[in-house]
Amino acid sequence: MYQLNKVDKKFPGVHALKAVDFTIGRGEIVGLVGENGAGKSTLMKVIYGAYQADGGTVTIDGTTVRFQSPRQAMEHGIGMVFQEQSLITNLTVMENIFLGFESQFVKFGIIDWKAMAAAARHQLSKVKLDIDPAMTTANLSFAQRQLVELAKVLTLEERVDGDLVILLDEPTSVLAREEVELLFKLVRELRTRASFIFVSHRMDEVLELSDRIYVMKDGEVVDVVDHDEADIDTIQHKMVGRDIDKEYYREQKQGPYDTNNVLVSFDKVSLAGRYSDISFDLHAGEVLCLVGTEGSGREPILRTIFGLETPTSGTVSLKGQQIRSFNAQTGVSMGVGYIPRERKVEGIVGGMNVYENMTLSQMQNYASGGVLNISRERELARQWIDRLSIKTPSVFKDCGGLSGGNQQKVVLAKWRSAGSDIILLDHPTRGLDIGAKEDVYDMVREMCDDGAGIILVADTLEEAIGLSHTILVLKDGEAQQVFHGQPGDKPSLYDLVHHMT
Amino acid sequence: MSLERIKPHLPWITLLVLVLIVGIADSNFLRPQNLMAMVADIMPLFIMALGMTFAIYIGGIDLSAQSVANMTTVVATVALPTFGISAALICIVAGLTFGAVSGFITTRLLVPSFVSTLAIGGVAYSTAQYLSGQRALYMDATLRDNSFGWMVGNSFGISHEIFIGAALLLIMLFLQHRTTFGRALKAVGAGELAAVASGLSVARIKIIAFALSGMLAAIAGLLFAVKLSGGSPTLANGFLLPAIVAVLVGGTPLTGGVGGVLNTLIGTLIVAVIRSSMLYFEIDATMQQMVFGIILIVAIAATIDRSKMRIVK
Numbered sequence: 001m002y003q004l005n006k007v008d009k010k011f012p013g014v015h016a017l018k019a020v021d022f023t024i025g026r027g028e029i030v031g032l033v034g035e036n037g038a039g040k041s042t043l044m045k046v047i048y049g050a051y052q053a054d055g056g057t058v059t060i061d062g063t064t065v066r067f068q069s070p071r072q073a074m075e076h077g078i079g080m081v082f083q084e085q086s087l088i089t090n091l092t093v094m095e096n097i098f099l100g101f102e103s104q105f106v107k108f109g110i111i112d113w114k115a116m117a118a119a120a121r122h123q124l125s126k127v128k129l130d131i132d133p134a135m136t137t138a139n140l141s142f143a144q145r146q147l148v149e150l151a152k153v154l155t156l157e158e159r160v161d162g163d164l165v166i167l168l169d170e171p172t173s174v175l176a177r178e179e180v181e182l183l184f185k186l187v188r189e190l191r192t193r194a195s196f197i198f199v200s201h202r203m204d205e206v207l208e209l210s211d212r213i214y215v216m217k218d219g220e221v222v223d224v225v226d227h228d229e230a231d232i233d234t235i236q237h238k239m240v241g242r243d244i245d246k247e248y249y250r251e252q253k254q255g256p257y258d259t260n261n262v263l264v265s266f267d268k269v270s271l272a273g274r275y276s277d278i279s280f281d282l283h284a285g286e287v288l289c290l291v292g293t294e295g296s297g298r299e300p301i302l303r304t305i306f307g308l309e310t311p312t313s314g315t316v317s318l319k320g321q322q323i324r325s326f327n328a329q330t331g332v333s334m335g336v337g338y339i340p341r342e343r344k345v346e347g348i349v350g351g352m353n354v355y356e357n358m359t360l361s362q363m364q365n366y367a368s369g370g371v372l373n374i375s376r377e378r379e380l381a382r383q384w385i386d387r388l389s390i391k392t393p394s395v396f397k398d399c400g401g402l403s404g405g406n407q408q409k410v411v412l413a414k415w416r417s418a419g420s421d422i423i424l425l426d427h428p429t430r431g432l433d434i435g436a437k438e439d440v441y442d443m444v445r446e447m448c449d450d451g452a453g454i455i456l457v458a459d460t461l462e463e464a465i466g467l468s469h470t471i472l473v474l475k476d477g478e479a480q481q482v483f484h485g486q487p488g489d490k491p492s493l494y495d496l497v498h499h500m501t
Numbered sequence: 502m503s504l505e506r507i508k509p510h511l512p513w514i515t516l517l518v519l520v521l522i523v524g525i526a527d528s529n530f531l532r533p534q535n536l537m538a539m540v541a542d543i544m545p546l547f548i549m550a551l552g553m554t555f556a557i558y559i560g561g562i563d564l565s566a567q568s569v570a571n572m573t574t575v576v577a578t579v580a581l582p583t584f585g586i587s588a589a590l591i592c593i594v595a596g597l598t599f600g601a602v603s604g605f606i607t608t609r610l611l612v613p614s615f616v617s618t619l620a621i622g623g624v625a626y627s628t629a630q631y632l633s634g635q636r637a638l639y640m641d642a643t644l645r646d647n648s649f650g651w652m653v654g655n656s657f658g659i660s661h662e663i664f665i666g667a668a669l670l671l672i673m674l675f676l677q678h679r680t681t682f683g684r685a686l687k688a689v690g691a692g693e694l695a696a697v698a699s700g701l702s703v704a705r706i707k708i709i710a711f712a713l714s715g716m717l718a719a720i721a722g723l724l725f726a727v728k729l730s731g732g733s734p735t736l737a738n739g740f741l742l743p744a745i746v747a748v749l750v751g752g753t754p755l756t757g758g759v760g761g762v763l764n765t766l767i768g769t770l771i772v773a774v775i776r777s778s779m780l781y782f783e784i785d786a787t788m789q790q791m792v793f794g795i796i797l798i799v800a801i802a803a804t805i806d807r808s809k810m811r812i813v814k
Binding site: 308333340345346347350356 | 679680681682684685687688691692694695696697698699700701702758759
């Protein structure tokens with residue numbers, strides 16, 4: 001029995017965990033759901049020892065414990081299967097499994113590889129993976145690597161006394177449906193030896209696998225639901241704490257788009273290894289959403305339009321003009337604006353102030369002969385600070401110090417002030433709080449009213465449905481289905497998921 | 502007041518403290534003539550460090566600066582009899598070219614700048630050896646004074662080297678703060694990925710940064726050659742370490758993006774004060790490079806932004 005009692009964790013400016021109670025019994029599978037920023041990752045990090053709680057206690061079978069590091073947590077039987085693959089790909093499978101714990105195979109300073117291979121084979125059999133432990137990890141499929149990660153964590157069984165608690169962080173994100181089913185079957189069998197904490201964005205999978213589900217919102221556990229009483233809608237409502245209604249996505253402001261004015265045209269475009277045979281048209285005033293799982297080809301399509309990738313075949317036209325040389329300068333000069341997912345890394349330049357960031361893509365408009373007219377830059381920044389109500393003490397404030405929502409507004413202002421009318425939004429609301437998200441939705445509608453076309457990769461499916469006129473569903477780089485949605489007549493979540501996976 | 506708040510002010514505080522310490526120990530140190538001579542003496546190094554600033558500001562480094570300066574001492578001496586004052590132009594073009602090639606190798610062939618500039622430094626060194634026939638060359642005194650006498654004279658009691666250094670500093674300051682190039686340079690240094698996602702031609706900006714570094718190294722070499730009235734493939738040896746120290750101690754970190762040319766002025770003055778204090782404290786000249794080596798390590802270890810450089814190899 002593993003228990004957290006009133007666990008608290010604060011970061012500068014964020015109360016990440018507020019008196020969280022959490023219990024997991026022997027052999028139990030517990031789901032953990034919540035929106036981005038709800039505190040799931042912080043909670044997991046406290047559990048496996050990467051963070052230390054500021055308040056509250058952690059007990060295992062009634063004994064209070066305090067982990068200073070993941071290694072200490074492991075000694076108490078707590079293991080983590082990471083979302084991002086943590087295996088070192090140029091090592092063999094067995095080296096990965098026993099990484100940091102090789103000493104058990106060492107005799108006279110030399111590793112007994114045969115003994116390690118035998119032990120690795122035993123671990124792999126636990127996850128029913130029949131591969132040569134001496135294989136290089138890079139040669140495995142993602143599904144196989146995921147199982148090796150699990151096998152690695154299961155070595156705890158031999159190393160520690162007592163029960164295991166294993167955290168699975170988005171284990172299914174790179175798996176196909178049949179692989180997911182195999183994984184779930186395995187997890188159910190393994191519950192004789194371990195209990196599991198299952199974190200996933202895929203609500204249906206959480207419902208399917210978990211005995212109980214913890215629902216988190218704003219650093220708190222807002223509900224604990226038993227498997228039999230769980231229902232997607234109820235849980236989702238608790239996650240957002242409000243009804244996801246049409247109001248939220250500004251559906252009433254969704255106007256018709258201009259079918260005669262094509263801004264972006266893809267004609268059977270392929271990029272080797274990323275996507276193939278993609279065709280679509282983006283019109284002025286239209287929000288076109290690319291929907292698919294991670295790796296389905298959404299981002300490479302955006303990057304192609306911006307000019308960062310050169311397609312291997314097919315025709316890309318911007319405003320009726322066929323693009324032959326793909327580079328970001330061409331993209332920008334054709335009016336493409338790119339709002340990347342990694343806002344802090346690709347969106348704004350931390351260390352540069354508000355006006356410097358706003359004019360970064362259009363410096364030539366604020367310079368003559370290469371010399372900047374800084375007072376005009378400041379004037380522009382002041383205008384857009386007013387127009388988008390950007391909260392900043394002044395135009396001289398380092399953008400790295402602004403909140404996520406205000407950083408996003410600065411990035412949007414950068415493109416809109418330059419007159420960009422093909423706007424690529426990659427997860428524009430990721431990590432923003434609800435108010436800031438609504439600001440972004442307002443801006444999307446305003447841009448459409450101004451005649452811009454928007455290609456969106458949304459943070460959630462609800463967002464994709466709520467915002468877009470047109471949805472293109474992708475899977476493994478191929479177009480699956482196109483949906484058209486009018487306000488009040490939108491495709492359902494199920495429609496999309498059905499074609500995505 | 503936290504360390505983060507003090508950090509930007511550390512360079513000039515250090516300079517002030519050093520000047521006070523040496524000034525108290527050595528009553529001659531603070532005499533205007535002495536200070537003036539010290540500053541004039543450091544100008545070739547300062548000019549090289551100015552160029553190095555651009556390379557480091559974008560997160561790279563220019564290890565060819567010393568070799569390029571060496572090469573231009575030879576080029577200037579060899580070209581002087583034929584070309585007169587135009588020898589300066591040849592030096593500048595040579596420096597620009599070597600720097601641009603380093604930049605090209607770094608950005609197009611994706612060879613890290615510490616390797617590309619080291620390699621190009623080798624080319625510059627061999628060029629110097631070939632042109633000089635591996636001997637020390639001397640300028641004809643009349644020719645030198647006719648073409649480059651203005652570089653080393655005195656006006657209003659101030660050495661002309663200081664004017665040259667100041668003029669270059671002002672130009673570079675303008676370039677850094679008031680031009681689109683300077684702004685792009687800052688974006689590349691502080692957030693290269695965001696610069697790419699804003700449609701900037703990052704490769705071109707980097708090539709220009711390395712070219713500027715090469716050009717300023719060449720001007721440093723030219724000034725040094727005129728000052729010593731000759732050239733040799735090893736004349737500027739011992740410049741590289743203090744030039745890097747000047748940039749880093751001045752407050753432009755190896756990770757780039759902050760600091761700039763004004764910081765390098767302060768850093769160079771710190772180097773100058775340390776140098777002259779070593780004379781006063783009778784530390785052997787052979788120890789100089791060791792001292793700068795230690796300062797370099799301490800300066801980097803103490804100031805580098807670990808959040809930007811998590812993995813060090």
